[in-house]
Every structure is written in C-alpha cells, then in structure tokens.
Amino acid sequence: MPRVQGVTLSLRRLRVRGVFRIAYGSWREAETLYARVELSDGTVGWGEAAPAPRVTGEYPEAGLAAGRMAAGKLIGVDVERLGELLDRLTVLLRGYPAARAAIANALLDAYARLHGAPLCDLVGGCRGMGGSETLVTVSLGEPWEMAERASELVSRGFRMLKVKLGGPVGLDVERVRAVREAVGEGVVVTVDANQAWSHWDALRALEELEKLGVVLVEQPLPAHDLEALAKLSSVSPVPIAVDESVLTLRDLVALHRLGFRGYVNIKVSRVGGVDVAARMGIVARELGLETMTGCMLESSLAIAAALHASSVYKPSVLDLDAPLLLEEDPAGCRVYAEPPRLAEPRGPGVGCEPRLAV
C-alpha cells in the first residue's frame, strides 16, 4: 500500500480587508499554515490551520518549526496505518494544535482521496452540516463604526452577526445598542467578548444584552476560569459559548463536570484537526451541550475541512466567515453556495484542489 512520501509545510501571510480587531489585538494580516502530504502512489492531500498564541497557544513560526520536525517522523509509514500516524502526531505535537491540525487534515485528505471517500466519512460519517448560514463578524470599534459595518453587511444579505466586544461593559452595551438600532429586530445578533470581562462585568452586561435581543454570548470570561464560566452559564439570561477555554477534550469534560451548560465553539485549528473536532462535537452532544463550528483568520481550505467536521456533529451555529474577511483566498475552495449560505461538504477528501504552491 502507499506510504507517506513527503510532508511539506509553509506559513503564509494573507491580507485582511481593513483591520480585524478584537478584545486583545488587531490584525491587518493573517498567518496561516498549509500542509501538503504526498503518498508514494502520487496521491496528494492538503491541510490548513492558523496558529495563534492567544487561541491555539502557538506562535506561527513555532507551529511551523514543530510541524516540520514532526512531519519528518511520518515519512515511509504505510498510510493504511492511519490511526497510528494520527496518534503519533498527537504525541509529537502536544501544545501545537494548529500544526497538528494542518498535517492531520492533509493526511486525512490524502487517505480519503486514495479511497475515493469524502473526508467526513473518515472522521465519523457525513450527516449534513446543520445550520447553513454563517455568522459574520463585526470587528471591535466605536459604536458608530460598528453600526455602519453591521448595516453594510445586512444590506449585502447577511442576517446573523457576531459582534466583537472588548470592554468596558458600558461601552460594550453601547456598541450592541448602536448595532441593534442600525439593523433592526429581524437580524440575529450574537456577541464575542474574547475573555474581556470579569464575572461582575459579565453579569451586568448579560442583563443589558438580553434586552437588546442578543441570543449568544461567546467567551465572556478569561479562558482558564472554567469554574466561573460554569457558574455564569447557569445564571445567565443569554446562552453562553466557550471558545478559548476548550483546547482539548479534557477541557470540555472538565467544564461539563463543573456544571457548564451552553455552547461549545469547535475550531479545527484550536483542537488539533478535523478528526479531533469531529470527536469533540460528538462528545459535546452526548454531554447535552450545544455545538457551534468556528474558525480562525484562515482561507477556504481550512473552512472546507471545518464543514466536513460539522457534517459529523451537525452544529446549531456556523461561524465560518474568515474567507470573507480576507483580501485574498489563495486556496480558492468553494465553501459558500452564496454568502452567507455555506456549501454542503463533498468529496473526494476535503473536496477541494487548492491552487497552492507549497
């Protein structure tokens, strides 16, 4: 059977439309990691993931270096020993989830292509992806700027917004009020505080945000404070989602044990690959949690993989707008039927021949 013949990794900078600003930083460029796996019969697979210190815990250059070292340990292995290859990546790339995700996704893509199967079939079974419209991000800014941006998005057909917040709470409430006034009642408004609030801030904010019709509040508290997040989720008038708090399945189970209820935002880059994401989605559902699929600032190849993972656990919310926030999309995978509607994932593999030279 074919063996793993080559694994190539490269880091690319992608220009962002305008500036992407959230609670703890702003970006004019995104950095994303592409992996290309070649098998000895010529089959090629592709993967992408975006390393980010505040989310995946890795600096991009560190992810690239770690990924290259681990990649060398896969060469020559029979690809039919796929489970063993994935386990090896887990061990070698502990603490580098985006590096693992890029390589694991490429390996899975190659294996799925070899067998003519769609990627989702390989990681739990394709069941269709749940919600079909993506949220779209309104970057952090002055209330008037955010209202203007939200109106523009709604005029382009987007009906579900993710409004980035960052404190102080009074200003955050003004931001959401300005957005709500600009877009009217019919638009779905979710917010993401990206860890910016204290417990008391959060209690104050949530009460006001509920009055403004906000339906979901993501990562209101610092990532490490699982107990406070669990507590907040049981008293909040608005459902809570965790994002940065969940790097591993263990984090998810710990949150559940502490009594967390609400949504888990599953990001392929943050959890270490499409195989881990699919498993996490299934476990979350079995624990009675709601799931959503999110993304980093990454191109359409990563989004295509996220759609395949989603097809396994059918999240109720899709937050897969990154290619719409970029000036350029070097992968060129078709992931939207027509924005904001996402395309159904299809095979073989991840269903995309990216136009990349890696």
Ligand SMILES: [Mg+2]
């Ligand atoms: Mg988030």
